[in-house]
Amino acid sequence: MILHELISFELLRVIWWGLLGVLLIGFALTDGFDMGTGALLPFVAKTDTERRVVINTVGPVWEGNQVWFILGGGAIFAAWPPLYAVSFSGFYMAMFIVLCAFIVRPVAFKYRSKRPSPTWRSTWDWALFAGGAVPALIFGVAVGNVLRGVPFHLTPSLMPIYEGSFFGLLNPFALLTGVVSLSMLIMHGAAWLNLKTEGRIQSRARRYGFTAGVVAIIGYAVAGAWLLLITDGYSFVDAAVTDGPSNPLMSDVVKGGSWLAAYGARPWIMIAPIMGFVGMLMALRGLTSGGEATTMLWSKMGILGVISSVGLTMFPFILPSSTDPDSSLTVWDASSSHLTLFVMLVATVIFMPLILMYTSWVYSVLWGKVTEDDVTANGETLY
Amino acid sequence: MELDVVELSRLQFAMTALYHFLFVPLTLGLSILVAIMETVYVMTGRPIWRQMTKFWGTLFGINFVLGVATGITMEFQFGMNWAYYSHYVGDVFGAPLAIEGLMAFFLEATFVGLFFFGWDKLSRVKHLMVAWLVAIGSNFSALWILIANGWMQNPVGAEFNPMTMRMEMTSFFDVVFNEVAQAKFVHTVSAGYVTAAMFVMGVSAWYLLKGRHIELARRSITVAASFGLASAISVVVLGDESGYDAGLNQKMKLAAIEGMWETEEAPAPFTLVGIPDQEDRETHYAVHVPYVMGLIGTRSLTEEIPGIAELVEEAEGQVRSGIIAYDALMTIQEQMQDTPADVMETFEQHSDDLGYAFLLLRYVDDPRNATEEQIVMAANDTVPHVWPMFWAFRIMVGIGMALILINGYFFVRSSFKGMDYPRWALRLSVAAIPLPWIAAEMGWIVAEYGRQPWTVDGILPTALSVSHLSVTQLLLTIAGFALFYTVLFVVEMGLMIKYIKKGPTQDVAVTDEWMAKHEHRLRTHDGNVPEFTPAE
Numbered sequence: 001m002i003l004h005e006l007i008s009f010e011l012l013r014v015i016w017w018g019l020l021g022v023l024l025i026g027f028a029l030t031d032g033f034d035m036g037t038g039a040l041l042p043f044v045a046k047t048d049t050e051r052r053v054v055i056n057t058v059g060p061v062w063e064g065n066q067v068w069f070i071l072g073g074g075a076i077f078a079a080w081p082p083l084y085a086v087s088f089s090g091f092y093m094a095m096f097i098v099l100c101a102f103i104v105r106p107v108a109f110k111y112r113s114k115r116p117s118p119t120w121r122s123t124w125d126w127a128l129f130a131g132g133a134v135p136a137l138i139f140g141v142a143v144g145n146v147l148r149g150v151p152f153h154l155t156p157s158l159m160p161i162y163e164g165s166f167f168g169l170l171n172p173f174a175l176l177t178g179v180v181s182l183s184m185l186i187m188h189g190a191a192w193l194n195l196k197t198e199g200r201i202q203s204r205a206r207r208y209g210f211t212a213g214v215v216a217i218i219g220y221a222v223a224g225a226w227l228l229l230i231t232d233g234y235s236f237v238d239a240a241v242t243d244g245p246s247n248p249l250m251s252d253v254v255k256g257g258s259w260l261a262a263y264g265a266r267p268w269i270m271i272a273p274i275m276g277f278v279g280m281l282m283a284l285r286g287l288t289s290g291g292e293a294t295t296m297l298w299s300k301m302g303i304l305g306v307i308s309s310v311g312l313t314m315f316p317f318i319l320p321s322s323t324d325p326d327s328s329l330t331v332w333d334a335s336s337s338h339l340t341l342f343v344m345l346v347a348t349v350i351f352m353p354l355i356l357m358y359t360s361w362v363y364s365v366l367w368g369k370v371t372e373d374d375v376t377a378n379g380e381t382l383y
Numbered sequence: 384m385e386l387d388v389v390e391l392s393r394l395q396f397a398m399t400a401l402y403h404f405l406f407v408p409l410t411l412g413l414s415i416l417v418a419i420m421e422t423v424y425v426m427t428g429r430p431i432w433r434q435m436t437k438f439w440g441t442l443f444g445i446n447f448v449l450g451v452a453t454g455i456t457m458e459f460q461f462g463m464n465w466a467y468y469s470h471y472v473g474d475v476f477g478a479p480l481a482i483e484g485l486m487a488f489f490l491e492a493t494f495v496g497l498f499f500f501g502w503d504k505l506s507r508v509k510h511l512m513v514a515w516l517v518a519i520g521s522n523f524s525a526l527w528i529l530i531a532n533g534w535m536q537n538p539v540g541a542e543f544n545p546m547t548m549r550m551e552m553t554s555f556f557d558v559v560f561n562e563v564a565q566a567k568f569v570h571t572v573s574a575g576y577v578t579a580a581m582f583v584m585g586v587s588a589w590y591l592l593k594g595r596h597i598e599l600a601r602r603s604i605t606v607a608a609s610f611g612l613a614s615a616i617s618v619v620v621l622g623d624e625s626g627y628d629a630g631l632n633q634k635m636k637l638a639a640i641e642g643m644w645e646t647e648e649a650p651a652p653f654t655l656v657g658i659p660d661q662e663d664r665e666t667h668y669a670v671h672v673p674y675v676m677g678l679i680g681t682r683s684l685t686e687e688i689p690g691i692a693e694l695v696e697e698a699e700g701q702v703r704s705g706i707i708a709y710d711a712l713m714t715i716q717e718q719m720q721d722t723p724a725d726v727m728e729t730f731e732q733h734s735d736d737l738g739y740a741f742l743l744l745r746y747v748d749d750p751r752n753a754t755e756e757q758i759v760m761a762a763n764d765t766v767p768h769v770w771p772m773f774w775a776f777r778i779m780v781g782i783g784m785a786l787i788l789i790n791g792y793f794f795v796r797s798s799f800k801g802m803d804y805p806r807w808a809l810r811l812s813v814a815a816i817p818l819p820w821i822a823a824e825m826g827w828i829v830a831e832y833g834r835q836p837w838t839v840d841g842i843l844p845t846a847l848s849v850s851h852l853s854v855t856q857l858l859l860t861i862a863g864f865a866l867f868y869t870v871l872f873v874v875e876m877g878l879m880i881k882y883i884k885k886g887p888t889q890d891v892a893v894t895d896e897w898m899a900k901h902e903h904r905l906r907t908h909d910g911n912v913p914e915f916t917p918a919e
Binding site for chain 1: 444445448449451452453454455456458459461462463464466467469470473474475476477478480481482483484485486488489490492493494495496497499500501502503504505544546547548549551552553555716719850851852856859860863867871874878881882889
């Protein structure tokens with residue numbers, strides 16, 4: 001097979017770095033509002049009927065949205081195996097908690113309506129709350145740790161050895177990024193409820209969403225300043241070999257200097273934080289006075305900006321090592337082989353447009369608000 | 384200490400995989416049965432078929448969601464608990480997993496919501512299309528996960544790259560069209576179809592015994608029995624295909640299943656029952672059926688199937704060759720691109736056996752310093768525990784045969800005997816509901832326990848595949864999973880039983896009215912007055 005040499009190894013690595021971003025952003029944009037909605041559930045909806053309205057706004061779509069998460073995991077495994085091995089085993093207990101959340105959430109959606117007992121239902125309501133809020137927080141904490149560098153090294157046989165602890169993940173900077181992630185997704189969930197509900201639920205969602213949005217914007221600004229002014233960045237000692245074997249130990253990396261350097265070298269990446277701020281500010285405005293669909297779009301733009309600012313700032317680093325910088329994983333030395341990246345790209349080019357097409361079709365079928373009348377009239381078919 | 388982490392990681396994986404596989408087979412089959420029922424509804428317009436679709440669809444949903452939820456654990460556990468495995472084979476193994484997400488998970492998960500929520504929002508034909516897309520998506524996901532699993536059993540289309548210390552894909556085509564993967568796929572989905580058929584038949588039989596929902600139950604049995612019979616035959620025939628492939632690729636697994644300690648003269652006999660003894664390398668009280676093993680394993684009367692002793696000897700040679708590869712690899716690791724050509728050449732000659740040198744890491748830090756005794760111990764480690772394999776296989780096959788008989792009987796009664804079922808047969812069918820699950824779990828044990836001591840056959844030992852974790856971490860997550868999964872299982876069973884007891888609740892009025900109007904021409908019972916009271 002020589003077909004794969006049509007696209008250079010270097011370019012494929014950059015493409016897959018971009019696709020990693022697309023998957024994470026796809027996950028945050030779709031499952032993000034599910035998580036935000038779950039986190040808001042006990043607060044924006046008080047009665048059982050109100051809660052059913054909220055749950056049924058995401059009822060038909062959460063399952064498809066969650067696949068972004070699963071596919072994200074699968075794509076990291078296939079395209080960035082060292083990243084998958086280091087991060088999933090290193091963040092072991094945190095991953096376990098995320099798993100529990102992602103296991104309990106589907107079950108809660110599906111089983112809540114199967115029995116009328118108030119205890120039964122309120123238990124699942126809190127499960128939905130935890131299933132939304134906990135992963136949203138942990139993902140943010142993970143991103144904060146990645147930006148600071150993670151304590152791990154690779155043995156000469158490339159066995160990853162993680163040197164930190166679960167509580168080491170909970171440092172102040174990472175907690176701050178956790179808050180940014182949680183509040184941003186709550187804002188996103190509020191924008192969704194603003195679009196899909198009416199009356200009391202809608203006005204409560206707007207109020208909580210506004211507060212969350214303010215926290216997200218301030219948190220993002222503080223985290224950005226902290227990162228660029230205080231936190232150490234990482235850089236290659238010599239010019240990187242961009243098409244060499246995927247062995248992180250073959251390059252020399254130093255810790256020190258600032259991530260700010262990225263903005264000197266590639267000024268255009270300023271666009272990402274700008275999009276983040278503008279999107280979130282406009283979503284705030286939308287939650288008080290704007291159109292419902294456009295508010296959702298602004299919120300999406302904000303999330304897109306925030307997440308891509310992380311990736312663009314760190315490029316080409318993906319997972320720096322704080323204790324052994326030479327072990328750091330970068331775009332140039334942590335990918336799959338040339339052939340695998342090519343095969344995966346072909347699969348993505350075929351299936352991603354199909355996925356986007358049928359997902360849009362499903363959303364268009366389900367377009368429109370969910371009302372209290374809907375859920376009381378369709379007791380059997382809805383959640 | 385290291386060993387404990389290995390054992391615990393294996394325990395956790397086995398636990399979560401076996402649990403996940405309680406839900407998957409039913410999803411695979413029931414998605415298709417429900418789509419078939421809805422197809423009949425769309426073609427005939429008879430409301431009873433819509434009622435059946437919705438009723439079995441509800442049970443499908445209760446089961447499906449746990450398959451999804453526990454499947455997430457499977458996808459992430461490789462990285463969490465098997466980090467070195469993930470690094471070592473991610474280049475090959477990750478691709479089918481990711482394609483599974485792209486091609487299958489998105490399809491089934493996106494449309495399953497619409498299946499339940501779209502009855503009023505979609506035309507009949509569009510809703511039917513949605514049902515089929517869910518079924519196709521579920522079955523595609525089985526295809527890709529078994530391509531990944533098939534590669535662990537028969538690692539083709541890849542080679543070791545000493546620069547990156549891992550297996551890298553050389554041919555995607557070979558990975559996808561791996562004969563082991565293809566045989567496993569058909570065997571596994573057929574098993575899922577039988578599971579669903581037995582479930583539908585058993586539940587319907589219970590309704591008939593109780594004299595409830597007669598029309599729904601009879602029609603359900605008719606669909607399930609024909610589907611189940613075809614699938615049960617396919618499971619066994621393609622199980623034989625897997626056996627043949629095991630003969631080619633995993634001789635040790637076949638020898639363990641058979642409890643065949645020494646190479647037998649061709650064609651080898653099949654040991655029907657016996658008590659395998661690992662220490663004495665002998666199967667006590669064995670009852671033999673002549674020729675059968677030779678036929679299954681080689682499809683010839685003259686070819687020999689190697690016994691365990693002979694395979695261990697072979698493995699010993701591979702361990703020695705692996706040590707040479709390991710020695711060269713150490714030089715390569717130091718000098719990387721500057722490695723002398725002759726070292727590279729030595730490595731390439733022996734790299735296929737590198738995994739056998741890794742077996743020594745249990746006993747010695749550097750395989751090059753291994754004693755003769757340790758080499759023999761490593762070679763002995765290639766033998767899986769024989770008695771669990773021996774018995775798991777026999778239970779699985781026994782159940783497979785029984786399911787052919789049960790499905791065949793009901794097929795005959797439903798097609799040629801006017802859907803008249805004796806009460807003993809109905810009772811038997813209710814009692815048989817758990818059988819396919821037992822067979823499926825036994826099948827998992829034969830396939831994966833029988834793969835030991837390897838995660839990837841001949842390439843990477845299980846002991847080397849794990850993450851660098853502590854025993855405490857593993858104990859915490861094992862306890863967590865055990866507790867969490869037990870609660871979910873109790874909740875799921877509770878709901879299943881509740882909804883089965885409740886029976887169909889949707890479209891009851893419209894179905895009954897229609898049935899009453901057309902009763903004279905729809906009578907399912909030879910023109911006699913139905914002996915059961917009609918559905919409530």
